[in-house]
Amino acid sequence: MIEMKNVSKTYMIGDTEVKALDQIHFQIGKGEFVAIVGPSGSGKSTLMNMLGCLDVPDEGEYFLDGIDINNSSDNDLAQIRNTKIGFVFQNFNLLSKLNALENVEVPMMYKGVSAGESKRLASAYLERVGLQDRGKHTPKELSGGQQQRVAIARALSCEPQIILADEPTGALDQKTGREIICLLKELNAQGQTIILITHDNNIAQQANRQICIIDGQISEEPRL
Ligand code: ADP
Ligand code: MG
Numbered sequence: 001m002i003e004m005k006n007v008s009k010t011y012m013i014g015d016t017e018v019k020a021l022d023q024i025h026f027q028i029g030k031g032e033f034v035a036i037v038g039p040s041g042s043g044k045s046t047l048m049n050m051l052g053c054l055d056v057p058d059e060g061e062y063f064l065d066g067i068d069i070n071n072s073s074d075n076d077l078a079q080i081r082n083t084k085i086g087f088v089f090q091n092f093n094l095l096s097k098l099n100a101l102e103n104v105e106v107p108m109m110y111k112g113v114s115a116g117e118s119k120r121l122a123s124a125y126l127e128r129v130g131l132q133d134r135g136k137h138t139p140k141e142l143s144g145g146q147q148q149r150v151a152i153a154r155a156l157s158c159e160p161q162i163i164l165a166d167e168p169t170g171a172l173d174q175k176t177g178r179e180i181i182c183l184l185k186e187l188n189a190q191g192q193t194i195i196l197i198t199h200d201n202n203i204a205q206q207a208n209r210q211i212c213i214i215d216g217q218i219s220e221e222p223r224l
Contacts, residue, residue, distance in 0.1 A: 001028055001029055001030045001032075001064070001065060001161065001162065001193055002026075002027060002028040002051065002062075002063070002064055002162070002195075003027045003061075003062070003063040004024050004025060004026055004027075004050070004051075004060065004061075004062050005025055005060050005061040005062075005063075006023045006024070006025055006059065006060040006061070007021055007023070007024040007025070007050060007057040007059065007060035007061070007062060008021050008022055008023055008024070008057060008058055008059040008060055009021040009043075009046055009050065009055070009057055009058050009216075010058055019216050020043045020046040020216050021043050021046055021047060021050070021057070021216045022215070022216040022217045023060070023217065024043075024047065024060070024213070024216075024217070024218060025060075025218065026211055026218065028193070028195065029193075030161075030193055031188075031191055031192075031193055032193055032194075032208060032209065033184070033185065033188040033193075033194045033196070033207045033208045033209075034194070034195050034196070034207055034208070034209045034210070034211060035195075035196045035197070035198060035203070035204035035205075035206070035207035035209070035210045035211070036048075036195060036196070036197045036198075036210075036211050036213060037197075037198055037199070037200075037201060037204035037210050037211070037212055037213070038199065038212055038213035038214055038219075039199055039214065040199055042213045042214050042215060042216065043213055043215070043216040044166070044197045044198075044199070044213060045166060045197070046216075047197075047213065048164060048166050048197050050062060051064075051085075051162075051164055051195060052081060052085050052087060052164050053069055053072075053077045053080050053081050053085065054081070056069060056070055056077075057070065064080065064084065065084060065161055067080065082107070082110060082111070082158065083111075083158065083160075084158075084160055084161045084162065085158070085160050085161070085162055085163075085164055086154075086155025086156060086157075086158045086160035086162070086163045086164070087155060087164055087165075087166075088148070088151050088152055088155050088163060088164070088165035088166070088168045089151070089165075089166055089167075089168070090166060090167040090168065090170035090171050091171055092139070092144075092147040092148055092150070092151045092171075093151065094139040094147055094150055094151060094154075095139075096138065096139050096140065097138070098138070099135060099136050099137055099138050100126060100131060100134050100135050100136070100137050100138075100139075100142065100146075100150045100153075101119065101122045101123065101126065101135035101136065102122075103139075103150055103151075103154055104122035104125050104126060104150065104153045104154045104157050105118040105119065105121075105122045105157070106154065107154060107157050107158045108121060108122070108157050111158075121157060122135075122153070122157065123135060125153040125154075125156050125157050126150070126153050128153065128156065128187075129149040129150070129152050129153045129156075129183060130149065130183075131146060131149050131150065131153065134146060134150075143176070144171055144172050144173075144176060145172055145176035145179055145180060148168060148169075148171075148172065148176075148180050149180070149183065152168075152180075152183060152184075152187075156187070156192075161193060162193045162194070162195060163184070163187070163192060163193070163194045163195070164195050164197070165184065165194065165195070165196050165197065166197045167197060167198055167199070168180055168184070168196065169181065169198070169200070169203055170198075177203065181196075181203060181206045184196065185206065188208075194207075
């Protein structure tokens with residue numbers, strides 16, 4: 001599903017080069033639940049941007065579902081982001097004026113799903129994350145954990161090949177964070193490929209495999 005070959009990324013800050021990713025090399029198969037784990041500043045978000053086709057490598061190659069990302073146009077990349085990847089962020093990134101159901105409908109509206117159908121599907125996705133009775137609530141009427149569930153339902157509504165979750169428990173207390181990880185595990189058991197990005201080792205251990213990144217390099221890749 002995912003193949004990164006010797007991917008590097010350097011940022012320039014004035015005259016100073018910061019090598020955020022240095023020869024990153026790994027593969028992730030369909031149906032896996034993988035954690036990318038490393039301390040703050042190790043390059044996780046830079047890697048997430050690559051994986052999510054929000055940025056392209058300076059060096060190396062990235063194949064997603066057989067597509068050569070380095071040789072894709074901006075239009076193609078936008079299309080890939082919208083159809084293949086479901087993003088989940090630390091701060092949920094819900095639209096505050098829309099209720100939970102409407103938030104889940106947004107990606108489907110972009111895909112041209114009819115209004116009636118997107119309502120029906122959005123209800124089903126909310127049910128999958130245990131929020132069938134919260135559709136009419138706006139984000140500020142929901143707890144943090146519930147908001148993250150809505151964000152996960154929204155990610156699912158793209159029928160993504162991969163869910164990319166960047167620190168999805170970072171804004172939650174421990175118990176709620178564990179519940180969100182349980183939900184991700186459940187979705188993975190149903191076949192969803194998930195990449196979880198975290199600085200927290202305990203959370204990373206919940207995934208089936210860990211890819212550790214330190215100073216932009218993969219330091220080890222233990223299998224449990
Ligand atoms: P993490 O998500 O693991 O905390 P990042 O990928 O955000 O790490 O950052 C990796 C390194 O790249 C850090 O040294 C950071 O300062 C640097 N960096 C990240 N984004 C930029 C940017 N847009 N411009 C310059 N340097 C950046
Ligand atoms: Mg980060």
